[in-house]
Amino acid sequence: MAIKSSLLNMVLVLTLVCLGASAAVAVVYAVTKDPISAAEVAKKNNAIKEVVPEFDNNPYEEALDIIADLNAPEKTNKVYPAKKGGQIVGYAVESTTTKGFGGPFTIMVGFTPDGAVYNTSVISHSETPGLGAKITDSKSGFITQWNGKNLTDGSLNISVKKDGGDIDAITASTISSRAFCDAMQIAANVFNNISTEK
């Protein structure tokens, strides 16, 4: 039933199959390219909306690249300024920590212009379901304890109580809680650098 396995046949058939397959993938890629980037933007926009007060500009378009650590100027974080009637009402800072339990995770931290946390939201994570994944529960005590606290004037020790800080960790998820603190610290540094840059 199958054709003969001569060298020519094999090379020919394999080449044709590969060409056909790559053509199919190319077509689907072209079709899905825009929806994929749109979904990505929508996700960022939702996160921004959640973490800063009401605004009427397009923070995603006006994003700034801000250095988190002045000793490592090649690494920048995205900062989305939220404005209402031309006045800055808050900044949404995207912050990624590599200290997560299941790999890096990225959060969006909203600051009011005076440096107090307005709200936070987890963009992507791979923490353990049922344990570390509780960082995504926006109504949990762990997330709400940040709201209204000023991270930038040094009044708060941004680490979990076990390490001598001021933050209540999630039960049985100390590593995820520590990583969250790390991400908040990076966000606070970024926020401070926005102010110095102006």
Added chain:
Amino acid sequence: MSKFKYLIDGIVKNNPTFVLVLGMCPTLATTTSAINGMGMGLATMAVLLCSNIVISLLAPAIPNKVRIPCYIVVIAAFVTVVQLVMQAFTPGLYETLGIFIPLIVVNCIVLGRAEAFANKHGIIDSALDGIGTGIGFTIALTCIGLVREVLGNLSAFDHKFSSSDGMLVFVLAPGAFIVLGYLMVIFNKLKAHKK
């Protein structure tokens, strides 16, 4: 009737998870909730259906010695297609399933059905076999996911019915093995009973 048999075979007699015990890696890793299990099952079913159809069409033109590379290229192309489509239209599910979507390529069910069935049968039979095996896989993953979610998180299909914490071990890796083992016992007991 004989065509119908191809469909049912994949669900009961040759259920990929409970009877053939194939594709265990995604089975254990993605079934932390019923929705995740179902999403993984449906993604695999889409790949199975498409690859079975195309391979049954291509089989007569493929020299015997290069058939496995050809099948893998076809399967990999469909997996990439499914991955792109999921990324575009169900970004939430795409994120939870993560690496396990591209890993459908190496899921032995897909290549197994191509090698054992699709290259010897016609297009309709192969399509039915792909759907049947896919449904069997989806049902199995959804059941495992549902049991783990109910016991571990006290919720079903993301609807929480109690605010307290469940038995966390069922959401973690050991729970996957425990649930899979018990469901396998129940499934095979029921199957033997029927005969």
